[in-house]
Amino acid sequence: MVWPSFPPRFSIKLSKPELVPPKTPTPKEKKALSDLDDQASLRYHMPGLWFYENKESMVGVDPAAVIKEGLAKALVFYYPLAGRLFQGPNKKLIVDCNGEGALFLKAEANVALRKLGDFIHSPSPYLSKLQYNVPGSEGITGCPLLLIQVTRFTCGGIALGVRFNHTMADGYGIVLFLKALCELAQGGSTPSVLPVWDRDTLSATANPNPTCSHAVYDAPSFRHNFSLFDFEWWANKIFNVEKLASQSLYFFFPTILKPIMVRTSFILGPKEIQALRDQAVAQDYGRCSTFELIAACLWKCRTIALQPNPNATVRLTFPTDMRQKSLAGLKLSAGYYGNAIVMQSATSTAKLLCDSPITYAIQLIREAKNKVNGDYVKSVIDFMVTRGRPRMSVLRNMLVSDISRIGMEKIDFGWGNAIYAGASIAAYGATFLERPKSSDDSTTEKSILVPISLPHIYMQIFKREFKKMTSSSTP
Incomplete structure (x- = not known):
């Protein structure tokens, strides 16, 4: 924190x-x-x-x-x-x-x-x-x-x-x-x-026809998933959160749940990131990107904290920027400023995610990333048109968006680079990977700041799991 x-x-x-x-x-x-x-x-x-x-x-x-x-x-x-x-x-x-x-x-x-x-x-x-x-x-x-x-x-x-x-x-x-x-x-x-x-x-063609599955837009099922300390089961039962989520701004400004939320940030410096990398190495896993390590850590810690039914399906959703990929038939100009991102999800049962080593989550994230090709993007576009332009599910889902590499801090209108630039929010169900405030400490450039929003007691569990996972190099 x-x-x-x-x-x-x-x-x-x-x-x-x-x-x-x-x-x-x-x-x-x-x-x-x-x-x-x-x-x-x-x-x-x-x-x-x-x-x-x-x-x-x-x-x-x-x-x-x-x-x-x-x-x-x-x-x-x-x-x-x-x-x-x-x-x-x-x-x-x-x-x-x-x-x-x-x-x-x-x-x-x-x-x-x-x-x-x-x-x-x-x-x-x-x-x-x-x-x-x-x-x-x-x-x-x-x-x-x-x-x-x-x-x-x-x-x-x-x-x-x-x-x-x-x-x-x-x-x-x-x-x-x-x-x-x-x-x-x-x-x-x-x-x-x-x-x-x-x-x-x-944009879709005259005859849109989705050819892939897009589970990220499926509403979660809460049937037979009751667990006494399952926050999201109770939130959906009492507040019908998934229905409220259809309102503009709700995904990032959950006003009904706001009074019970704790909003704070965590910083992963080189030592914490290395601790995650060491765990992957100890489990005989290959090279991992920083995003894969951090996203897997956050997904696992948050799922443990929220205590869903062990059989519940949980997701990690993240965007892929098509500007950074070579996709057949979808070459975008450097000046394209519209949304050039598609969402994909890694999916697991809560029990498997919580009980397995971090490499299990990393592998699921990697498999989801590798699904994105030209056909997948066209399928997403067609899916939007044929399914009424749906929204992502909020519950049983965590959105992780990496904005640390788009150069936000390099907006200079005469006063130099920003000492800090970020999304400024911590939203339930979503987080952004950002750069912390610049300082004389050289580790700042290699650090990632992560804002998190959770109910108080669940935040305490998240802190415990996060500290355990990022301070140890053991599996």
Whole structure:
């Protein structure tokens, strides 16, 4: 865990929210999203926070003015982000490129950035201050697709809050947009990587026909799975969580369960990652990626903590970025900023997962990763169209998304790289692998920060299992 229990308090003076349209006129047209973009699992607004220390050479320069100008210029190239979504037949999302603009806010904090310490890490208790939720802006259709807030601290440090409609872009895509914003804010005439729409590439044909199974979208079964301390059985029985999960934002903001949740972060440094690697080696397993090791560890520790019925089917879900794979017939441009990810799941009974060595989970993850090819992607797309654009299941499932390698911290609009950049949340059923705050310690670059949200007693079990698994090199 990376911080004590009580974060320091501070207040901010917030300007009136305003809409920033593109700097120059842009095409007025309707553009359909891809059939990966508009699935139910992506119909929410994704938050993120970037933190920057004061820079002497920028004294007297207003960061809000710099970013606002860069935003207006970037929206000329990324003009669909200045529009509004509407829903067509078969739940199809379409962008009305009307140039209304993105939401922009300026704020002043009455505290120095250094006072916040490691509380800038996900899950940041300051998200609602540094990324104000403008009333009426959180809808999927008819609302701004992008919200940016620039907060200045008394020391000259800066917080950049960015919230985007996930149906419009994935993590790589929003980083691409923000890099363009930075380039244009600092005098560039065009982005170094021009944006590409090209959503038809990831849309279904006239006669969609899924050819693969996609268990990640199957609702979990709770029949005959009762166990006295099974939190998810009780949560579904009392709150009907799977039904609630169909609401926008629920997957990442479970308001009904929020009062009983503990949200914190864990850091896996080189020693902890090596301990996991040593276990795989001791079990005569081959080379493992850092993602496989961490995802297997989290899946196993979380399943043990939640104490499901031993016969229950549990899943680990994770995205694969098609930009990083060579897939037949699905070559994407470097400027493609839409959702270029497909989800796949590793599946096991709870008993086998909990009782087996870590290599069991690693093997299941690897097998799921290897299923992704051109045919699988086309099948996912066709599945979305023929099955009403479903969402992933929340219960009996853990989503692990690695955003540590997309360059979030390298968003430089004149104040250098961010000292920390992350999703800022800990969500029940989902986590992000992030880089911790930069420091003089060279191990930071090789460390991974993991935000976790669990009910209190289950979090205590998770901590115990996590410590046991990452501090020992024995199987």
